[in-house]
Amino acid sequence: MQRFWILPLVVLAGMGLSVEAGLLGPLGEAIGQGWAVFGIFSLGALLLTFGLIFGRPQLRALFAKPRWMLAGGLLGPLYVGALTLATPHIGVGLTMVGILFGQVGASLVIDHFGWLGAQQRKVDGYRLGALVAIVGALCLINT
Template identity: 30%
Template sequence: MLQGTQNFMLYGFIMFIAGLGIPIMAALNGGLSNKLQNTALAAVILLFVGLCIALTYLFTTSGVPKTFYATGTPWYFYFGGCFVMFYILTISWVAPKFGIANAIAFVLLGQLIAMVVIDHFGFFGAKQYTLDYKRLAGLTLMIAGIALILSKPQQS
């Protein structure tokens, strides 16, 4: 473990639950896109629902902080929304045609590669973790697992 604290387990559990939601979200997004026969409209609806939930959370917890208007925030921090939009559009369009497992497996592959690069170099202000042999071995095993998931099942 990177940290021997209770927070590590709590955060790990929360992210595990979030991870369970990714394929569910892909199936729901793809279903809405198919029913509407319009991927862009489905994305707008999904993002609007997400906006409503985020605003509700914001205003029921702390409200807009005074630092919202602070200068010095790197411009590229605001591009996270572009990645959210790209993900929603692509998963809504690709997953129904390609299969949920296939789509998510390739999403996971992209995430694995991006995470080690971001961590290794500390990009975007992330905490830096060197890509050592142990982490590289773990990454290799995870990629091998994805390859096994993507392999065609044997016909019985």
């Protein structure tokens, strides 16, 4: 039953990323891409800090994990920076389909080899077909 809610949740999260891209492009053009990324992450850090203060802090557990697991903290600003730079030039649709292609392609490799602690799921024709369909969408939306 829990899995029933996971797919709609990730679809909504994906929709949120498109909205974020639509907001970041104009913000970056108005105040500069670096300031837009800084502003978005500052607000996120403020909200997260509020949650940590009133939640149960787990910093000891966080820093007890291998350092490579914290690399996601570096990837977030790069992702938001890419959204901020690309969206005004190529639009939200093409930006998001390009990002989707990168996400699915990397995800298939990670799943196939079981990297980063993921359960190993071999790439089959269906999964490869999904990636090819995204390439088709990338070509079609770029026209």
